[in-house]
Amino acid sequence: MATDDNEWRVVRLTRALEDLDSRSSGQVKKILAQLVKNIMKEPENETFRVLSETNPAVRKMILNVEGGKRCLVATGFKYSGTRKAFVCRSPKEELISIQDALFASLNGLPNTSKNKSQERKATKSKEKNKFVEREGPTTKDFKRFPDGVIGLKRRWAEVSFTLRGADNLISGNDGALQDCIKNVQMASEGLHSLEALCKKHDLLQGPVFLILVSRGGGTPASTIVKELRKKIEAILGLDENLAIKLAQQAVGLQQLVRLKIADDADLDTARRAILDISKFFELLSEHATKEGTTAKEVLRIL
Numbered sequence: 008m009a010t011d012d013n014e015w016r017v018v019r020l021t022r023a024l025e026d027l028d029s030r031s032s033g034q035v036k037k038i039l040a041q042l043v044k045n046i047m048k049e050p051e052n053e054t055f056r057v058l059s060e061t062n063p064a065v066r067k068m069i070l071n072v073e074g075g076k077r078c079l080v081a082t083g084f085k086y087s088g089t090r091k092a093f094v095c096r097s098p099k100e101e102l103i104s105i106q107d108a109l110f111a112s113l114n115g116l117p118n119t120s121k122n123k124s125q126e127r128k129a130t131k132s133k134e135k136n137k138f139v140e141r142e143g144p145t146t147k148d149f150k151r152f153p154d155g156v157i158g159l160k161r162r163w164a165e166v167s168f169t170l171r172g173a174d175n176l177i178s179g180n181d182g183a184l185q186d187c188i189k190n191v192q193m194a195s196e197g198l199h200s201l202e203a204l205c206k207k208h209d210l211l212q213g214p215v216f217l218i219l220v221s222r223g224g225g226t227p228a229s230t231i232v233k234e235l236r237k238k239i240e241a242i243l244g245l246d247e248n249l250a251i252k253l254a255q256q257a258v259g260l261q262q263l264v265r266l267k268i269a270d271d272a273d274l275d276t277a278r279r280a281i282l283d284i285s286k287f288f289e290l291l292s293e294h295a296t297k298e299g300t301t302a303k304e305v306l307r308i309l
Contacts, residue, residue: 197256223254
């Protein structure tokens with residue numbers, strides 16, 4: 008019976024996703040996918056399970072989008088009048104099916120929960136902690152928007168949700184925007200360097216990133232077994248200058264985006280976020296030059 012219920016929930020969610028406003032569908036899907044992923048990682052964390060209806064970001068990015076509330080409910084969030092919030096109490100088995108449906112929709116693929124289950128089993132059977140070639144995002148994957156201010160506004164709606172301190176780029180001093188652009192570039196370089204290092208030494212990127220964050224004075228999103236930590240520390244010790252730079256870039260990434268990074272899949276999400284942010288700033292600069300004004304002035308009207 009539980010399997011039948013899960014299948015029905017997936018069908019309901021798939022239909023809701025198909026009816027989303029096409030202009031904002033990608034934004035809603037990415038947010039819901041991240042919420043489900045966070046709940047599965049930290050099922051007792053109320054921050055992920057309870058979404059206040061008065062939260063500006065929740066209203067802007069989901070509730071005010073045509074079809075957004077329906078998708079939120081289909082994802083497993085039920086409205087609580089006493090708390091004035093949407094609360095998710097779905098069990099892990101149900102969340103796995105929902106996550107598969109969201110990822111399939113994001114990638115324009117049919118939802119095949121059975122294939123996903125087989126894929127997870129195959130992944131578990133592989134030797135742990137070995138490097139895995141990721142199918143990371145590329146500039147070709149960047150979602151297309153209309154040109155001009157309208158397109159920039161829609162891009163900014165997504166970027167501002169992920170980027171920490173986005174409001175400060177408008178209200179802060181003139182150097183805040185340029186500093187942010189530099190930090191995005193540094194984060195991008197760090198992700199490329201991390202991938203190259205892990206490929207060279209045949210290691211998963213997630214555990215290495217966690218240790219780099221710890222080395223850089225940040226707070227890792229997870230813990231690492233002692234034996235693996237020793238192996239990674241030994242590898243990082245081969246080039247201390249590189250290790251120091253990577254640690255700075257890892258902490259910089261952690262401080263730049265509102266993402267919990269604990270494994271390789273999280274790093275894929277971070278790569279997508281950095282790519283989106285970088286592309287937005289590139290188009291923002293081009294538009295400002297075309298209009299004979301500054302990027303900050305354009306940002307003020309978005």
